[in-house]
Amino acid sequence: MELKIEGVSKIFINNHNEHIVLQEVSFTVHEGQFVTLLGPSGCGKTTLLTIIAGFQAVSGGQVLLNGLTVTRPGPDRGFVFQNYALFPWMTVRDNILFPMKRSKTPAREREQHLQELLSIAQLEGKEKLYPHQLSGGMKQRIAFIRALAGRPEVLLMDEPLGAVDFQMRQMLQEELEAxxxxxxxxxVMVTHDVDEAIYLSDRVIVMSAREGEILEDMPVKLPRPRDRKDPVYVKSKEHLMDALKVAINKQPDSEAERRLRLA
Ligand SMILES: Nc1ncnc2c1ncn2[C@@H]1O[C@H](COP(=O)(O)OP(=O)(O)O)[C@@H](O)[C@H]1O
Ligand SMILES: [Mg+2]
Incomplete structure (x- = not known):
């Protein structure tokens, strides 16, 4: 697996004004890496992730997965949406089977894979329940295993813990890591939370509010599971907080964009 983001640009046109959200963004993700895109709200994280997913097109550049240009969604990319986005009308079982059908997993393998995934997420026996009957933690686990159900080569997660409060969030980060x-x-995960980025990632890429420019590409080499009180952890966190401050202050500078931001 190799995922290459090659000079990706994205321009939206709003009321005849060009809004450059991403300007020639490039980086490469290697097999087995947990990479986080960290940046202030509105810097283009979701836009970039949905481009990698193939949900929307680039304005320039390209995304290459194993050397092939991404032009549309595919089962080789799993996606965890903000706020879980499980299908509320489907049971846990059907939610998880859905991507397997899409990835054309043979019917005889589906049941076994389903049981494996439920066991990984410690959700055996919950398959007949509907999402509204589950706790936030369970929904998060299901969203995660559902995204893995189609055996994707890369898992894309957009603020997967964005909907939960602070205490619960730390617990879920630990579960997600496990x-x-x-x-x-x-x-490739998107977050605006510095602690979450350090806790989970092998590598943190900091995007600025100006055209998604990459300000920092930082490896996190701490052993797992991570100790949030470890001095190196604390130091890395402070370093990223500073980078994020710079990222927030780098506002788009064209007049048209300034007007857009105020709109
Ligand atoms: N479909 C769209 N049409 C116009 N502007 C958009 C669209 N999607 C996103 N944007 C704009 O692009 C910028 C980046 O959005 P987004 O990628 O959602 O940021 P983030 O996920 O980092 O908070 C924002 O200014 C947003 O308003
Ligand atoms: Mg977003």
Whole structure:
């Protein structure tokens, strides 16, 4: 697996004004890496992730997965949406089977894979329940294993813990890491939370509010599971907080964009 973001640009036209959200953004993600895109709200994180997913087109550049240009969504890319986005009208079982059908997993393998995934997420026996019958933590786990169900080469997660409060969030980060360690699928996750980025990632890419410019590409080499009180952890966090401050202050500078931001 190799995911290459090559000079990707994205321009939206709003009321005849060009809004450059991403300007020639480039980086490469290697097999098994957990990479986080960290940046202030509105800097283009979701836009970039949905481009990698193939949900929308680039304005320039390209995304290459194993050397092939991404032009549309595919089962080789799993996606975890903000706020889980499980299908509310489907049981846990059907939610998880859905991507397997899409990825054309043979019917005889589906049941076994379903049971494996439920066991990884410690959700055995919950398959007949509907999303509204589950706690936030369970929904998060299901969203994660559902995204893995189609055996994607890369898992894309857009603020997967964005909907939960602080205490719960730390617990879920630990669960998410434990789940991820079981199969180490390549991950690109988006967050605006510095602590979450350090806790989960092998590498943190900081994007600025101006055209998604990459300000920092920082490896995190701490052993897992991470100790949030470790001095190196604390130091890395401070370093990223500073980078994020710079990222926030780098506002788009064209007049048209300034007007757009005020709109
Ligand atoms: N479909 C769209 N049409 C016009 N502007 C958009 C569209 N999608 C996103 N934007 C704008 O692009 C910028 C980046 O958005 P987004 O990628 O959602 O940021 P983030 O996920 O980092 O908060 C924002 O200014 C947003 O308003
Ligand atoms: Mg977003």
């Amino acid at each position: 789940l991820w360690l079981k199969d180490k699928t390549t991950v």
